[in-house]
Amino acid sequence: RSIEFEENIMGRGKLSIERIDNLTSRQVTFTKRRKGLFKKAKELSILCDAQVGIIIFSSTSKIYEYASHGMHALLDKYYKANEENQVLNPTSEAQLWKIEAENLRQQLQDLRKTHSQYLGEDISELGLEHLEKIEDQIDIGSKAIRARKEEILREKIQELNKQENMELHKKLNLMRQEMAELRKKISAEGKGNDQETGN
Numbered sequence: 001r002s003i004e005f006e007e008n009i010m011g012r013g014k015l016s017i018e019r020i021d022n023l024t025s026r027q028v029t030f031t032k033r034r035k036g037l038f039k040k041a042k043e044l045s046i047l048c049d050a051q052v053g054i055i056i057f058s059s060t061s062k063i064y065e066y067a068s069h070g071m072h073a074l075l076d077k078y079y080k081a082n083e084e085n086q087v088l089n090p091t092s093e094a095q096l097w098k099i100e101a102e103n104l105r106q107q108l109q110d111l112r113k114t115h116s117q118y119l120g121e122d123i124s125e126l127g128l129e130h131l132e133k134i135e136d137q138i139d140i141g142s143k144a145i146r147a148r149k150e151e152i153l154r155e156k157i158q159e160l161n162k163q164e165n166m167e168l169h170k171k172l173n174l175m176r177q178e179m180a181e182l183r184k185k186i187s188a189e190g191k192g193n194d195q196e197t198g199n
């Protein structure tokens with residue numbers, strides 16, 4: 001109403017609000033309107049002792065914000081008030097749970113459908129692009145499975161080699177002990193023969 005009133009005073013007629021196609025004009029208008037909006041928000045905060053917060057994302061995803069009492073404090077107050085409102089309003093809370101449950105059911109249904117398609121089921125109505133996407137996903141999964149399988153085989157081979165080395169060390173130690181005992185026996189018999197010869 002204020003825009004129409006100002007435009008009528010200037011004799012330009014009613015202003016039509018629609019997207020500005022020209023990029024330069026759109027950026028200039030965005031800057032002017034944003035500054036004007038922030039100015040009005042500041043005035044509202046001062047005049048009426050209100051806590052005001054504004055967050056704007058430009059068309060290039062750049063963020064602009066204004067907060068009369070600090071944005072973090074203002075957001076914390078908003079979330080707290082929102083949570084309290086939900087607690088005080090069982091109907092709204094039940095509706096939110098209903099929506100969440102429906103979303104979860106839909107996700108489960110989508111997962112089951114995708115799983116069956118990966119198994120080659122329910123694919124008669126799929127187009128070429130969708131089929132190629134599934135094929136790529138299966139190929140990626142197969143590569144991951146093969147890589148994991150090779151990793152497990154390498155680990156088993158390493159474990160077997162380790163066990164074989166341990167067994168080999170045990171056998172070598174046993175052979176060393178037997179050789180040492182055999183040398184002792186030979187040495188003892190040699191000393192006995194020398195004593196008999198001396199006598």
